[in-house]
Amino acid sequence: IQETDLLAGGIDTFIIPADQVAHVQPDNSLEHALLVLVKSGYTAIPVLGMDSCLRGIISKAKILDSILGVERMEPEKLSSLTVEEVMERDFSAVKADVVFEKVMSLSIQYPFVCVENHDGQFKGIIPRSKILAHLNGYLHE
Amino acid sequence: IQETDLLAGGIDTFIIPADQVAHVQPDNSLEHALLVLVKSGYTAIPVLGMDSCLRGIISKAKILDSILGVERMEPEKLSSLTVEEVMERDFSAVKADVVFEKVMSLSIQYPFVCVENHDGQFKGIIPRSKILAHLNGYLHE
Numbered sequence: 001i002q003e004t005d006l007l008a009g010g011i012d013t014f015i016i017p018a019d020q021v022a023h024v025q026p027d028n029s030l031e032h033a034l035l036v037l038v039k040s041g042y043t044a045i046p047v048l049g050m051d052s053c054l055r056g057i058i059s060k061a062k063i064l065d066s067i068l069g070v071e072r073m074e075p076e077k078l079s080s081l082t083v084e085e086v087m088e089r090d091f092s093a094v095k096a097d098v099v100f101e102k103v104m105s106l107s108i109q110y111p112f113v114c115v116e117n118h119d120g121q122f123k124g125i126i127p128r129s130k131i132l133a134h135l136n137g138y139l140h141e
Numbered sequence: 142i143q144e145t146d147l148l149a150g151g152i153d154t155f156i157i158p159a160d161q162v163a164h165v166q167p168d169n170s171l172e173h174a175l176l177v178l179v180k181s182g183y184t185a186i187p188v189l190g191m192d193s194c195l196r197g198i199i200s201k202a203k204i205l206d207s208i209l210g211v212e213r214m215e216p217e218k219l220s221s222l223t224v225e226e227v228m229e230r231d232f233s234a235v236k237a238d239v240v241f242e243k244v245m246s247l248s249i250q251y252p253f254v255c256v257e258n259h260d261g262q263f264k265g266i267i268p269r270s271k272i273l274a275h276l277n278g279y280l281h282e
């Protein structure tokens with residue numbers, strides 16, 4: 001395929017659909033979020049509100065940081081803190097109709113790019129591995 | 142540049158040199174490793190032996206998993222466990238003279254690729270962001 005076709009192409013085929021993306025809600029406890037993370041095997045996952053809109057990203061790293069007290073670790077905080085209180089609000093989200101070039105550019109900074117519909121509903125994510133696999137294939141045609 | 146030149150090109154310019162890579166030693170406690178991770182700001186870093194050889198990867202996720210007891214969190218394990226006991230031994234390492242194509246292929250699976258000299262000494266790492274930035278530049282020439 002042509003370079004322009006690659007860059008200007010759609011992103012649909014690269015999206016891991018919402019129903020296959022591990023996620024939690026803002027009002028879940030960190031303890032629940034940790035369980036979901038451990039079970040899913042991922043180190044960071046999206047946080048979706050009741051309306052299915054993207055609210056942030058929660059990671060094992062962030063959870064660990066939030067139970068690190070000055071004197072000692074404070075595991076009791078796992079049940080008292082909510083995802084909303086510690087989630088990362090700096091994340092990348094694009095509309096479903098953006099071109100591949102846009103997502104590739106964002107992936108330089110973000111391990112995965114979130115995709116939403118025009119009404120703001122979470123549609124899925126595009127992880128770096130998908131982009132790298134596609135570029136690898138393109139360069140070997 | 143030509144596609145063949147890209148794929149067959151060297152990897153030197155993409156390596157973050159060893160002295161700029163946060164790392165720990167196998168016999169460090171998890172507590173010390175956690176401190177290095179938090180201070181460096183990275184979620185996963187290489188583990189280097191006394192001989193500067195790559196031994197594994199330690200991550201915040203792995204540390205968190207290892208203090209998760211059946212009944213409760215066990216933060217006391219941070220001081221009793223060593224990096225060696227929990228580090229990830231499945232990591233990608235290449236020799237410094239491999240071609241870009243090799244590293245790009247490995248980056249589909251690994252967030253960063255470790256580079257070593259012919260004597261096995263750690264030379265540095267190539268993170269996905271470097272590869273994506275280079276490909277982004279190449280596609281926009």
Ligand SMILES: Nc1ncnc2c1ncn2[C@@H]1O[C@@H]2COP(=O)(O)O[C@H]3[C@@H](O)[C@H](n4cnc5c(N)ncnc54)O[C@@H]3COP(=O)(O)O[C@H]2[C@H]1O
Nearest residue numbers: 020021022041042043044045111112127128129249250251
């Ligand atoms: N179950 C599995 N099978 C095969 N390979 C696996 C894997 N789990 C992790 N990996 C490999 O490890 C990389 C880092 O995973 P991590 O969970 O830290 O980081 C992931 C995770 O935070 C997120 N992610 C990927 N798929 C997800 C999903 N289905 N649900 C939620 N989050 C997901 O996107 C990040 C980047 O993913 P990416 O694929 O580029 O990069 C992945 C992939 O190359």
Ligand SMILES: Nc1ncnc2c1ncn2[C@@H]1O[C@@H]2COP(=O)(O)O[C@H]3[C@@H](O)[C@H](n4cnc5c(N)ncnc54)O[C@@H]3COP(=O)(O)O[C@H]2[C@H]1O
Nearest residue numbers: 108109110161162163182183184185186252253268269270
């Ligand atoms: N201080 C910083 N400044 C700017 N951006 C930052 C940053 N820290 C993290 N990021 C962004 O977040 C991504 C994931 O970082 P993480 O620490 O989980 O995952 C990192 C980390 O595990 C490792 N890494 C990168 N640079 C390192 C270094 N100097 N020392 C040790 N490990 C490093 O390679 C992984 C992939 O790095 P990559 O650059 O592809 O991807 C990075 C980068 O895009």
